[in-house]
Amino acid sequence: MASIAAAVPSTVHDPERPAAALASAVGDGSEPVGDAVPAHGLPDYLQRTYRWAYLDRRMLYWLDRPAVVSAILWGNAGRLMDAAASCFDSGQHVLQAAAVYGDFSLRLASRLGRHGRLEVLDAAPLQVANLRRKLRGHGNVSARVHDLRRPLARRYDGVCCFFLLHEVPAEMRRCIVNNLLAVVAPGGKVVFVDYHRPRAGHPLRWPMQWVFNRFEPFAASLLGQDLTTLAGERPDFEWQRTLFFGGMYQLVVARSNASNAPKHSQEVFASV
Ligand SMILES: C[S@@+](CC[C@H](N)C(=O)[O-])C[C@H]1O[C@@H](n2cnc3c(N)ncnc32)[C@H](O)[C@@H]1O
Numbered sequence: 160m161a162s163i164a165a166a167v168p169s170t171v172h173d174p175e176r177p178a179a180a181l182a183s184a185v186g187d188g189s190e191p192v193g194d195a196v197p198a199h200g201l202p203d204y205l206q207r208t209y210r211w212a213y214l215d216r217r218m219l220y221w222l223d224r225p226a227v228v229s230a231i232l233w234g235n236a237g238r239l240m241d242a243a244a245s246c247f248d249s250g251q252h253v254l255q256a257a258a259v260y261g262d263f264s265l266r267l268a269s270r271l272g273r274h275g276r277l278e279v280l281d282a283a284p285l286q287v288a289n290l291r292r293k294l295r296g297h298g299n300v301s302a303r304v305h306d307l308r309r310p311l312a313r314r315y316d317g318v319c320c321f322f323l324l325h326e327v328p329a330e331m332r333r334c335i336v337n338n339l340l341a342v343v344a345p346g347g348k349v350v351f352v353d354y355h356r357p358r359a360g361h362p363l364r365w366p367m368q369w370v371f372n373r374f375e376p377f378a379a380s381l382l383g384q385d386l387t388t389l390a391g392e393r394p395d396f397e398w399q400r401t402l403f404f405g406g407m408y409q410l411v412v413a414r415s416n417a418s419n420a421p422k423h424s425q426e427v428f429a430s431v
Pocket residue numbers: 202205213228256257258259260261280281282283286305306307308321322323326327
């Protein structure tokens with residue numbers, strides 16, 4: 160319990176970028192963009208390392224395009240997104256853990272259909288506002304600000320975490336993974352898609368190493384972590400990993416096995 164609590168660091172507000180400025184950074188005034196920065200502030204690592212990518216609205220224009228996302232993932236974005244979406248069924252209530260540039264949320268929402276529901280949570284008000292703008296008119300999607308290092312109150316049929324973990328410092332991953340596992344209903348799935356260590360001799364191994372060193376300082380540590388054991392001993396979940404593109408990407412499905420659910424799991428994470 161204590162170790163999970165310790166993994167949630169103190170966070171700071173950025174005085175140069177007040178909540179109101181972030182919250183109103185996207186939108187034309189006709190949409191709800193009123194979410195403020197979470198009470199605990201934006202995660203430190205987001206402000207220090209990924210400000211340019213997620214907190215600067217000028218970059219949205221360039222980064223939030225399917226073609227750019229596809230290029231960043233070496234042409235694999237479409238099939239990774241479809242593989243993740245196909246893990247869920249029409250009519251389900253699914254949590255998307257963090258916003259994703261491009262059309263991932265649209266694909267997921269389409270998969271769930273009009274009787275299903277997609278809820279997207281992201282720590283950055285700018286990303287939430289941008290998502291609401293993109294998904295305007297899609298009645299089965301909602302987005303709100305939430306730091307996923309903090310526990311969640313609701314239950315979902317499924318959870319999808321697409322390329323979030325490599326952007327999170329290693330010591331905070333376990334906390335996020337546990338928070339996501341805690342909210343999935345018995346029999347439901349938590350789906351992670353992220354980087355994985357490519358096979359030896361993969362032609363993009365060294366170029367990716369350079370990209371990680373230059374832009375993604377936490378990614379290298381993910382390559383050395385086994386997602387299926389990141390949350391510790393979890394007999395209440397069955398884990399399955401599928402590798403893509405010479406092992407450079409992984410899709411990990413954790414399926415809740417209700418009959419083995421630990422009796423006190425809710426108490427464990429409520430204290431984080
Ligand atoms: C899903 S990840 C990376 C996705 C991918 N690079 C893409 O194409 O967008 C990016 C998102 O994670 C969000 N994020 C990072 N840490 C978070 C946290 N602790 N809680 C909620 N959202 C977080 C960022 O604000 C950002 O919108």
